[in-house]
Amino acid sequence: MRPVSYSRVADVATAIGTVAADPGSAFLAGGTTEVDLQRIHVSRSRRLVDINDLPLRQIEELPGGGVRIGALARMSDVAQALPIRRRFPMISQALLLGASPQLRNMASIGGNLMQRVRCGYFRDVVAPCNKREPRTGCSALHGVNRGHAVLGTSEHCIATHPSDVGVAFMALDAVVLTQGPGGQRQIAIDDFYLVPGDRPDREHPLAHGELVVAIEVPPTPMASTSLYLKVRDRESYEFALASAAVAISLHDGTIDDVRLALGGIATKPWRARRAESVLTGAPATPETFTSAAEAELADAIGHGMNDFKIELARRTVVRALRMVTGDPQLHDGMAEGLLSEDGSGPADGSGPADGSGS
Amino acid sequence: MSPAIGAALDRVDGRAKVTGAARYSGEISLPNLSHAVLVGARIPSGRIIGIDCREAMVADGVLAVLTHLDLDRVAATPKLFPSLAGLTAHGQSFFPMQDDVVHYAGQPVAIVLADTLERAEHAATLVQVTYAETPSVTLLDAGRDRAYEPEKIFGGLVPGRNPTRGDPEAALRDAELNLDLTYRFAVNHQNPLEPSTTTAAWDDNDRLTVYDSTQGPTATQLSVAELLGLPPINVRVVSHYVGGSFGAKALIWPHVTLAALAARRIGRPVRLALSRDQMFHSCGHREEQEQRIRIGAGRDGRLTALTHDKISLTSHFDDWAETSLESAAIAYASPTYAGGYRLVRGNIITPTFTRGPGEATGMFALESAMDELAYLTGIDPLELRLRNHADNDPDTGKPWSSKGLKECYQRGAELFGWSDRDPEPGTRRDGQWLIGTGMATAAYPVAAPISPQRARARMYGDGSAVVEAGISEFGTGALTAMTQVAADGLGLPVHRVRFVGGTTDLPNIAAAVGSAGSGATSSAVHLACVQLRDQLIRHAVADQGSPLHGADPDTVVVRDGRMCRRDSPEVGETYHELLDRNHMPDVEALGTWMPVLPMGSDHAMHTFGAQFAEVAVDADLGRIRVRRLVGVFAPGRVLNRKTAHSQLMGGMLWGLGQALLEATRMDPHTGRYANENLADYLVPVNADAPDVTIETIEVPDSVVNPLGVKGVGEIGIVGTSAAIANAVHHATGRRIRELPITLEHLL
Numbered sequence A: 001m002r003p004v005s006y007s008r009v010a011d012v013a014t015a016i017g018t019v020a021a022d023p024g025s026a027f028l029a030g031g032t033t034e035v036d037l038q039r040i041h042v043s044r045s046r047r048l049v050d051i052n053d054l055p056l057r058q059i060e061e062l063p064g065g066g067v068r069i070g071a072l073a074r075m076s077d078v079a080q081a082l083p084i085r086r087r088f089p090m091i092s093q094a095l096l097l098g099a100s101p102q103l104r105n106m107a108s109i110g111g112n113l114m115q116r117v118r119c120g121y122f123r124d125v126v127a128p129c130n131k132r133e134p135r136t137g138c139s140a141l142h143g144v145n146r147g148h149a150v151l152g153t154s155e156h157c158i159a160t161h162p163s164d165v166g167v168a169f170m171a172l173d174a175v176v177l178t179q180g181p182g183g184q185r186q187i188a189i190d191d192f193y194l195v196p197g198d199r200p201d202r203e204h205p206l207a208h209g210e211l212v213v214a215i216e217v218p219p220t221p222m223a224s225t226s227l228y229l230k231v232r233d234r235e236s237y238e239f240a241l242a243s244a245a246v247a248i249s250l251h252d253g254t255i256d257d258v259r260l261a262l263g264g265i266a267t268k269p270w271r272a273r274r275a276e277s278v279l280t281g282a283p284a285t286p287e288t289f290t291s292a293a294e295a296e297l298a299d300a301i302g303h304g305m306n307d308f309k310i311e312l313a314r315r316t317v318v319r320a321l322r323m324v325t326g327d328p329q330l331h332d333g334m335a336e337g338l339l340s341e342d343g344s345g346p347a348d349g350s351g352p353a354d355g356s357g358s
Numbered sequence B: 001m002s003p004a005i006g007a008a009l010d011r012v013d014g015r016a017k018v019t020g021a022a023r024y025s026g027e028i029s030l031p032n033l034s035h036a037v038l039v040g041a042r043i044p045s046g047r048i049i050g051i052d053c054r055e056a057m058v059a060d061g062v063l064a065v066l067t068h069l070d071l072d073r074v075a076a077t078p079k080l081f082p083s084l085a086g087l088t089a090h091g092q093s094f095f096p097m098q099d100d101v102v103h104y105a106g107q108p109v110a111i112v113l114a115d116t117l118e119r120a121e122h123a124a125t126l127v128q129v130t131y132a133e134t135p136s137v138t139l140l141d142a143g144r145d146r147a148y149e150p151e152k153i154f155g156g157l158v159p160g161r162n163p164t165r166g167d168p169e170a171a172l173r174d175a176e177l178n179l180d181l182t183y184r185f186a187v188n189h190q191n192p193l194e195p196s197t198t199t200a201a202w203d204d205n206d207r208l209t210v211y212d213s214t215q216g217p218t219a220t221q222l223s224v225a226e227l228l229g230l231p232p233i234n235v236r237v238v239s240h241y242v243g244g245s246f247g248a249k250a251l252i253w254p255h256v257t258l259a260a261l262a263a264r265r266i267g268r269p270v271r272l273a274l275s276r277d278q279m280f281h282s283c284g285h286r287e288e289q290e291q292r293i294r295i296g297a298g299r300d301g302r303l304t305a306l307t308h309d310k311i312s313l314t315s316h317f318d319d320w321a322e323t324s325l326e327s328a329a330i331a332y333a334s335p336t337y338a339g340g341y342r343l344v345r346g347n348i349i350t351p352t353f354t355r356g357p358g359e360a361t362g363m364f365a366l367e368s369a370m371d372e373l374a375y376l377t378g379i380d381p382l383e384l385r386l387r388n389h390a391d392n393d394p395d396t397g398k399p400w401s402s403k404g405l406k407e408c409y410q411r412g413a414e415l416f417g418w419s420d421r422d423p424e425p426g427t428r429r430d431g432q433w434l435i436g437t438g439m440a441t442a443a444y445p446v447a448a449p450i451s452p453q454r455a456r457a458r459m460y461g462d463g464s465a466v467v468e469a470g471i472s473e474f475g476t477g478a479l480t481a482m483t484q485v486a487a488d489g490l491g492l493p494v495h496r497v498r499f500v501g502g503t504t505d506l507p508n509i510a511a512a513v514g515s516a517g518s519g520a521t522s523s524a525v526h527l528a529c530v531q532l533r534d535q536l537i538r539h540a541v542a543d544q545g546s547p548l549h550g551a552d553p554d555t556v557v558v559r560d561g562r563m564c565r566r567d568s569p570e571v572g573e574t575y576h577e578l579l580d581r582n583h584m585p586d587v588e589a590l591g592t593w594m595p596v597l598p599m600g601s602d603h604a605m606h607t608f609g610a611q612f613a614e615v616a617v618d619a620d621l622g623r624i625r626v627r628r629l630v631g632v633f634a635p636g637r638v639l640n641r642k643t644a645h646s647q648l649m650g651g652m653l654w655g656l657g658q659a660l661l662e663a664t665r666m667d668p669h670t671g672r673y674a675n676e677n678l679a680d681y682l683v684p685v686n687a688d689a690p691d692v693t694i695e696t697i698e699v700p701d702s703v704v705n706p707l708g709v710k711g712v713g714e715i716g717i718v719g720t721s722a723a724i725a726n727a728v729h730h731a732t733g734r735r736i737r738e739l740p741i742t743l744e745h746l747l
């Protein structure tokens, strides 16, 4: 591990000031991304500024039905918080289906939004990678890219954004509150994540030293029956091959309103606006769901090993919509990600293998 | 006193392990210890044209940076040889850092030594190596046109072609039914929890102690001594606890000797722990391979012909293929058979053992093909296997030393509920899940070392005993099982016996590989203990002061540490009484077992079992979840029900991983694996583990070794993947002839 200096700060202003003053510095929250990347020499920060003492851990209900989540609230605490479970089950499910219990106890929500991609070439310091080292090329384009994105890609980078909860936030139009050398900002979640274009090294519109202080989720009554579906090779401890966060409001079998965002397949948490417009006002039938899925994936591009993700994403969209509309043909209790009564975890281990785990 | 053998005794080292008292090779603290970190080649093929160590040399804490320019030359060129032989056991016939040529990515090109691990890791990133890269082959397909037929594989121990039976080509032509199927296998890695670690310390200039995570302390000793040009007496190996191996530590890889060379150079003890990513290119792997099976059969399902050919990607130095044809060749009574290996040279480290070496892939191919035959003929898969049951070894005609396969089928079918299975594929649904069941035969050769196996038993005057043999405990439960064997051999309760292993100071035992460890060690331990017991009995009957004086030694038995006459148990005395009266502080005996070699035996020796699986496949999303596994095995005598059960279960769950998850993915452009970590190389997690039912059928076997132990280390994984793949077919109607089977195959 590179020599690194470490300091712990107790107030927001010092945190921002310390990081802003040194271009080689970074905030350290749970460290589950940052320390990892330091150890494999991908992150080359010389100074880590530990922000865990900042008073940014609260999870507050906002008048009108929204919530405000402090940037340092732990993934596990957010997943268990009553207002989240009641009003936004998709957030809780997205968190519980991510990482492992140990990681969730350490990892913060702010850090989760800021986590880096899992592309193997990004993490292999000697491989060409435009995101890690601009203009060196993208090894994944013709390489091992089974996990890579099919939407929002460019010829410069096809890395999937790995966050699960980011997908739920995207569906819910969350707002990221920041504070930096230039003052406070409110950034719509869709603007908080950048597609790679020709600058894959730039992932967020944040200035150096700009701190995420909280995420606000606006009131969304239909989200109380929302869900997060995560499709992957193994039952736990794996990033999504495809995922969907969905909330829906039905009236007499017609879709009044819907929120749909996709994960595991795009370079940012992907709001499925094309699908939403097909769905809105249409009957809640499998045919509608299929056309919505097709519309959303119309521009998807595969790169070989990940070609299957285009079809998988379509089917994931249809499945999530069938689940959230209570399709009776789906096996009861096997609806992935649905929480048990006490909110302690997926209802039945998310599948036929009757195991434990996340 | 009921026998200790077979009981579900808790692990004797369990407490030390869970409390952290057990010390692994990377936890040995020595004064002045320094830390070594290897720098691996970034390219798969070419030459080093420059190494700039200046920045690394001046980094904090750095003691030395060694490269091919200044590392001592090794005294011998290593030669790959499987460790079961009990001799030197190099993992490959190549030793790095002797010249500037790069043969595979990750090949060590520099060693950085520093006072702490973190500083050594950091300095390793500062070493600047420049290369002249040359074209490489890292995938089977890239070198397929240059495939060759090796004369021998496996360190020269296995012929490149199996013995042919009859005329399979003619039989195929004449067969009523023909199948010609090809199976592909991803590279697999062993991924033990503890990465390979060596701590090397020199006493004076030529005496070395190596703390090594190894499956065979003697293998490490002989291999390191040879490379250093030292007599074995100068190399002592200590290996008390090893955090799993699964083949990664079965042979001795270069890092072990590199640690010793580095320690000698800087005059300080050196710890060299491979990192997780280095484990993917430092200790071999299950090679990328393809197997072709051709079957000729009658409409009644009886095999008339079987051919089995395999092509593997090996290294530039060794003709290695895991021996995938052995069990498949004898699993069924096919009158004709041919099989052989072909190899492609590639820029990779020499492949090696990975759990269920050979048969885990070979039996996948055969048992998948048998399932296809079952569908073709409309015969129930289990019935088809019974029709082709091999009553004798179809290759040599010899009788089996023991078999038990029919019993395994029958019991497995009962436990699983096989009898009312509807054969029609793709018809059972549970909501969105398609349900299917499948089965397969498991088979694994009974291997034995070719060298004598030794153990020593010493009884103290108080009647307690210590029994020793130079094995390492790498998680199998060997220390526990050998305690049980020793207790029964001596007629003592287990708490009066301590079994000690873990160093080369002790009597020599070959590395525990190929499921042969418990057979070899239990034989030596049993013989040592029986020898010691008989010695004590003979002493007693000759001793005028003993109540047993004058008795026929053959009529004396020992129970609970007390010798007595079988027909009148009230006549007797304890070991303690005998030794105390005679002022004897201790008595010792050495047990030597000379293994039976298959060639020299009148019997064929093989372990069998039956595997059953139920899967659910998400009809839309292609996800595969295993719901149930049932395995019934006939591994001869079971030494400890609990540890044997754990071994078998671990094997079966690994089979699940092999079937659905495990794949190391080579990037042909960089010539490196793209997923050298445990987040991207997927192994099953607890949530993937289904309900697993395991039973053993104890078949008496008086041939394989004194206790009739055939071993449980490998058989558990064999056949699991085929049972799962067959169940996937039953669920979906889709045949996937490739491992792992992932959801994209089923969309």
Ligand SMILES: Cc1cc2nc3c(=O)[nH]c(=O)nc-3n(C[C@H](O)[C@H](O)[C@H](O)COP(=O)(O)OP(=O)(O)OC[C@H]3O[C@@H](n4cnc5c(N)ncnc54)[C@H](O)[C@@H]3O)c2cc1C
Pocket (backbone or CB within 6 Å): A026, A027, A028, A029, A030, A031, A032, A033, A034, A035, A036, A071, A072, A097, A098, A099, A100, A103, A106, A107, A108, A109, A110, A111, A112, A113, A114, A115, A162, A163, A164, A165, A210, A211, A212, A213, A237, A238, A239, A240, B679
């Ligand atoms: C093995 C493994 C599996 C995982 N699986 C999943 C998964 O399935 N789903 C999923 O969503 N995630 C997964 N993760 C990622 C995990 O959720 C993130 O690592 C974690 O959320 C990061 O939070 P942290 O507090 O540890 O951040 P840190 O590691 O401390 O920081 C991460 C980055 O964010 C910056 N940062 C942190 N806090 C702030 C802030 N308040 N303002 C501005 N910048 C900040 C840091 O400087 C750093 O660059 C996995 C991680 C691992 C290691």
Ligand code: SF4
Pocket (backbone or CB within 6 Å): A117, A119, A120, A121, A122, A128, A129, A130, A131, A132, A137, A138, A139, A140, A141, A156, A157, A158, A159, A200
């Ligand atoms: S996909 Fe992006 S992160 Fe991965 S190698 Fe290409 S540029 Fe780098």
